[in-house]
Structure formats: C-alpha cells, structure tokens
Amino acid sequence: MVEIDSLLHSGYHHPAQRPWQAERTLTKSALMYPIFVTHEQDSLTPIPSMPNQCRVGVNRLEEVVGPLVAKGLQSVMLFGVPDDFVKDAFGTAADDPNGPVIQATRLLKSKFPGLLVACDVCLCEYTSHGHCGHLYPDNTIDNEASVRRLAEVAVNYAKAGADCVAPSDMMDGRMRAIKQGLIDAGVSHRVSLMAYSAKFASALYGPFRDAACSGAQFGDRSAYQLPPPSRGLARRAIERDVREGADMIMVKPAGFYMDIIRDAKELAPNHPIAAYQVSGEYATIHHAAAAGVYELKPAVLESMTGLLRAGCNIVITYFTPELLVWLS
Ligand SMILES: [Zn+2]
Numbered sequence: 001m002v003e004i005d006s007l008l009h010s011g012y013h014h015p016a017q018r019p020w021q022a023e024r025t026l027t028k029s030a031l032m033y034p035i036f037v038t039h040e041q042d043s044l045t046p047i048p049s050m051p052n053q054c055r056v057g058v059n060r061l062e063e064v065v066g067p068l069v070a071k072g073l074q075s076v077m078l079f080g081v082p083d084d085f086v087k088d089a090f091g092t093a094a095d096d097p098n099g100p101v102i103q104a105t106r107l108l109k110s111k112f113p114g115l116l117v118a119c120d121v122c123l124c125e126y127t128s129h130g131h132c133g134h135l136y137p138d139n140t141i142d143n144e145a146s147v148r149r150l151a152e153v154a155v156n157y158a159k160a161g162a163d164c165v166a167p168s169d170m171m172d173g174r175m176r177a178i179k180q181g182l183i184d185a186g187v188s189h190r191v192s193l194m195a196y197s198a199k200f201a202s203a204l205y206g207p208f209r210d211a212a213c214s215g216a217q218f219g220d221r222s223a224y225q226l227p228p229p230s231r232g233l234a235r236r237a238i239e240r241d242v243r244e245g246a247d248m249i250m251v252k253p254a255g256f257y258m259d260i261i262r263d264a265k266e267l268a269p270n271h272p273i274a275a276y277q278v279s280g281e282y283a284t285i286h287h288a289a290a291a292g293v294y295e296l297k298p299a300v301l302e303s304m305t306g307l308l309r310a311g312c313n314i315v316i317t318y319f320t321p322e323l324l325v326w327l328s
Contacts (some may be wrong), residue, residue: 015134024189024308026301026315028072028327032118032274033320036211037061037100038081040326049207050279051286053079053318058103062111076317078104079212080125090134091123095156102160110136114296116165118194119157121150121178130216132169132224141224146171151181158182158191166194166250169308170224179245195246198234198260200272202226204280211279238267243291248314252276255303258310265311273312275307282318297326 012018019025021139038055039044044064045055060281080101086093093099101119108117109252123146124132129139141278145168155178165176165182175195182188201222209215226233234257238249249268251261254275256270264273283305289296301321307315 002285005299008086010231013215017169022305022308024214024313026304026308026323026327027088028312028324029074030075030308030315031072031073031320031323032065032075032116032314032316033068034077034079034120034276034316035061035064035104036079036081036165037104039083039086039100041103043056046166046209047211050283050318051210051212051302053055054064055211058100058137061107064110065108065112065115068321068324069115070111071319071321071328073115073117077118077162078107078108078171080104081212082126084213087126087128091126091153094121094123094126094149095153097156097160105157105160105162116163117161118166119155119162119269120248121154121167122164122169123149123153124216125167125212125214126155130214131219132221134230138140139219141171143173147174147177150174151177153177155181155185155187158187159185162191164192164194168196168199170199170221170226170317172314173244174242175241175250190250192247193245194248194250195241195244196252196276197238197241197246197249198256198264200228200234200255201256202228202256202278202280204256204278204284207279207283208295226255231260231263235263235267238264242268242271246271248274250276250316251275251312252315253278253281254307254312254315255281258306261307261310261312272313273311274316275312277307277315278319285319296320 036055040058041057043057044060047053082093132174134142249264254277
C-alpha cells in the first residue's frame with residue numbers, strides 16, 4: 001500500500017502539467033549570442049574548433065545578425081579579434097575607434113536599434129603577452145594599472161553605443177572603477193554592467209582561445225581566474241560585485257558550475273543571473289551528438305533547462321541560432 005504522501009505521478013501525468021514544474025521557462029529573451037568580430041572586415045571565416053561558428057568581419061555582420069533578429073534575437077555579446085601586429089604590452093588596440101568591437105557596435109546599433117549590444121571588456125585579445133591585464137616586470141599582474149585601463153576601454157565601448165559592458169578580466173575592483181567611469185562619462189543611465197563575477201580557470205576555454213586568438217604567451221590565468229574547487233571565492237566575488245554596482249551577475253563556465261549559479265541566485269536574489277555556456281561546452285555537446293551519444297536538440301534544450309533550474313535568467317550560448325528556431 002502506497003502512502004498518500006508518497007504520490008508524485010499525479011502531479012505530472014498530463015503533458016500540460018510538466019512545464020508547471022519549472023520556476024523559469026526558456027524564452028528567446030533569455031538568450032545572448034556571442035559573436036567574434038574580426039579585423040578582416042569582409043571575412044566570414046569558420047572556426048574549426050567550434051562547429052557552425054564563424055569569425056565575422058564588420059562588413060558581414062548585417063547578413064549574419066539580420067536573420068537572427070528576424071527570428072527574435074534580442075541581445076549579442078561582442079568579442080574583438082584584432083590583427084596580430086596591433087598587440088602590445090598594454091592592450092592599446094582594445095578601444096581603437098577603427099577596431100572591430102567599436103566598429104561592430106556602431107554598425108549594429110545603427111542597423112538594429114532595438115538589439116541589446118553587450119561588449120566583452122578584456123585586454124587579453126589585445127596584449128602581446130595574452131594576459132588579461134597589465135604586468136609588472138616580473139610578469140605578475142599590476143591590478144591598479146589594469147583596472148584603470150579596463151575602465152577606459154569600457155567607457156569607450158559605452159560611448160560608441162554599447163548597451164552593456166561585461167568585464168571578463170577578473171581584476172580586483174574593476175566593477176567599481178567601470179561604474180564610476182560610466183557615471184563620470186554621463187552614460188551610466190543607459191549602459192548596464194554585467195559582471196563576470198565567478199569566472200573559473202577552466203579547461204573548457206580552448207576553442208574560444210582558438211577563435212579569439214587570445215592564448216597567454218607564458219604562464220596561465222590561474223592567479224586571477226578562480227580555482228575550480230573554490231566555492232568560497234566565487235561567493236565572495238559575487239557579493240563584492242553586487243556591492244560594486246553590477247547590474248547582472250555571471251557565472252562561467254555554466255554546466256560544471258551549476259552549484260555556483262544556485263549560489264549566485266541565493267546571494268544576489270534581486271539581480272538577473274547569467275550563465276555563459278562556453279566554447280568547450282558547446283563543442284562537447286556538438287561532438288557527442290555527432291558521435292551518436294544523444295540527439296543534439298533534446299540535449300541542448302536539457303542543458304538550457306538545467307541552467308534555468310539552477311537559477312539563471314540569461315544564457316550566453318553559441319546555440320542561440322538553433323534555439324531561436326526551436327523556440328519558434
Ligand atoms: Zn581576458
């Protein structure tokens with residue numbers, strides 16, 4: 001005899017009941033599409049390690065983004081891929097007015113005024129050493145100089161029309177510096193700050209570094225990105241970034257860090273939480289589907305469901321083009 005308080009099936013026996021079990025349901029508005037914008041303005045170059053993804057030149061951006069906007073795309077995140085020869089120790093090219101990010105921001109805001117354009121803010125794509133900040137002569141991070149430079153770059157993206165700036169560098173105190181920079185520039189009312197609060201030193205970034213040509217030339221990023229076992233540092237970083245003026249909190253990568261997403265929801269219950277399903281997660285799901293482990297569509301949708309269930313409101317994912325179709 002089954003006890004009354006053991007009965008669960010009655011709550012989801014009918015298909016119409018099953019979505020009712022969700023706290024959050026995936027919608028197109030939850031999706032943010034990351035785009036690699038290359039300095040080669042006419043180029044549309046497939047990225048070998050990321051199936052179906054391309055580096056996009058500014059002159060090809062409209063043909064890539066237009067059909068997605070028509071299907072309901074509401075936000076993008078831009079990453080710049082500059083020419084090698086512009087790289088220096090300080091990341092001078094990060095806010096070059098003729099560089100890919102500022103050019104792409106201007107173009108997208110003029111062609112698609114309703115599209116939210118977020119710009120990733122970091123120096124590693126633009127530094128000759130490939131690190132995310134400025135370095136002391138002994139190659140350790142000069143946090144103060146890095147933060148000053150990152151705030152400058154973020155403000156220049158904002159002035160070019162970015163609706164959101166998202167610093168991925170993991171320097172200490174950069175949220176406050178960027179927020180102050182936006183206030184001083186008179187744009188803080190129209191530019192939001194998405195904090196890569198809990199960005200872990202992950203094995204899953206390989207395809208991205210290939211796509212953005214942004215690998216470190218020596219050492220690694222373990223002194224500023226979070227150690228994967230560290231829940232405590234992630235919680236401290238989330239709380240700090242809320243205090244420093246973040247409008248949204250991000251966890252990266254996504255799938256291996258769902259406990260941290262749940263922590264973010266708990267620590268910042270009044271902030272939207274974003275999860276970045278990174279290049280390695282994207283490639284893994286693709287390759288597993290191609291190898292017959294599972295069907296692509298249900299696996300991708302389940303990965304999204306997991307992230308929403310963990311607590312996030314925004315998913316930054318390379319599967320956005322497929323999801324816009326599947327959600328139609
Ligand atoms: Zn970086």
